[in-house]
Amino acid sequence: MKEKVETLRRDIGLFALTLTGIGSIIGSGWLFGAWKAAKVAGPASIFSWVIGCLIIICIAISYAELGGMFPESGGMVRYPQFSHGSFVGFIAGWANWIAIVSVIPIEAEASVQYMSSWPWEWAQNMYNGTELTTSGLTLAFFLVLVFFLLNYWTVGLFAKANTIVTIIKFVVPLLTIVGIFFAGFHTHNFTHVSGGFMPNGWSGVLTAIATSGIVFAFNGFQTPINLAGEVKRPGRNVPLAVILSLLLAGVIYFLLELVFIGSVPGSMLKHGWAGLDMKSPFADLAMALGIGWLAVCMYADAVISPSGTGTVYTATTARMIYGMEKNGYFPKIFGNIHPLYKVPRPAMWLNLVVAYLFMYLFRGWGELVEVISVATVVSYMAGPVTVMALRRLVPNFKRPLKTKGLAIIAPIGFIVxxxxLYWSRWPLTGQVLFVMLIGLPIYFYYEIKRRKETFLRNIKAGLWLVCYLLYMMLISYLGSEQFGGHNIIPYGWDMIIVIISALLFYLWALRSAYYTEELKDIEQRSQETGSVDM
Known part of the structure; x- marks a missing residue:
């Protein structure tokens, strides 16, 4: 295991790694997220972005500490196995992989969907208002292949390409904020449109966090962690890159939502915020305000921003498959590193095939974003539990970043x-949680075959997670109609029950942690080398 990881080059510094995080976060989310959030929550969607960013920071702090402790590629799918064994490790890794690998096709689809607003007939024929046409799907397939090739030869090429792309991605949203603000911003839209400031109440604000692409938009904080095995001074640079990229992106997203709400022409709001129909939101808004040069910039960036994110995620998902193979749940070929280019090529090929499958099944940005958001939340669950369990199990491990107050932040992260997950609304919650569980046959096949002697112990350590997922399905089904449930549990009480239940499951999860074989192996090697690098 150690020999494999040492073959990965540590080429990425703090600046490039932070740009990698921002490059993952600022993708298609900024192109569509403000519009979708406004449709769900109206002007109050500005609160959705603030709350969403704070929630993700709570979760990211846990993973930042873990990334500093265990600087290895594919780390996000490895950490839960250190504290709870293979059963939790597999479920968390499966959820994380499903959430991340599907980002590759959604970014390609976002590019094509924006391009369909170009003033040429061939471009407009690529999207029919609901999904990509055959020509649009063909172009999206080509874009995914480009993402693949940019990562195929070396992580250094990936980092250099991403640095250039990310600078462009950073500049265009800033130009959009400034240009739209001075061209048409006014406060009338915040209070005088049908429904007022908060047309759907707080339930709309909360639902927007879960289903409008806000969670999806911030998901890129994982990328610096998953690339930790290829980072210079990972103990310092990984946590810093995670926090810096989240804060910078959070400010940009908030300002984008603010100027979007304040600049939509009244003629577009005749049917209220829910009836706001846009094909390419910010570009359509720029054209309506007479800012032609900005619309041109956004049409170009509609290719650059999602493509940059797709390139980053192509690298990330390959490292995740690499990490899951190390956990023992994929054939060993997917753990192979190319001897010359130092990238996990077999894992990249697998993800290319899966990305094409997702693209074929879900042919529009809107079709995928809700599913990805819920899967992403499920994948976050184990982080706050794992980081606190490891503080108890291995208190003497070196922690380059040891956050004060994490004993409070971690359970808050699990609760939020x-x-x-609950705000995502039934039946979406049930559908996605079911997808999280259908990967279990793969686990049972490899686990029973590989380590029968620890099978029952791992099942016992992971029982809390299976019960949790089934319980959340039930609560979502019984919950208030504001969140798609059958209103057996009334609004207000439903969230109180979720908070109390989540705290109890969190405590159960902490008690289920044990000193795993993986931890024993890491501790032995750290004593020999003075490092936990794997």
């Missing part, structure tokens, strides 16, 4: 993740 549970709330986001």
């Amino acid at each position: 993740s549970s709330l986001i």
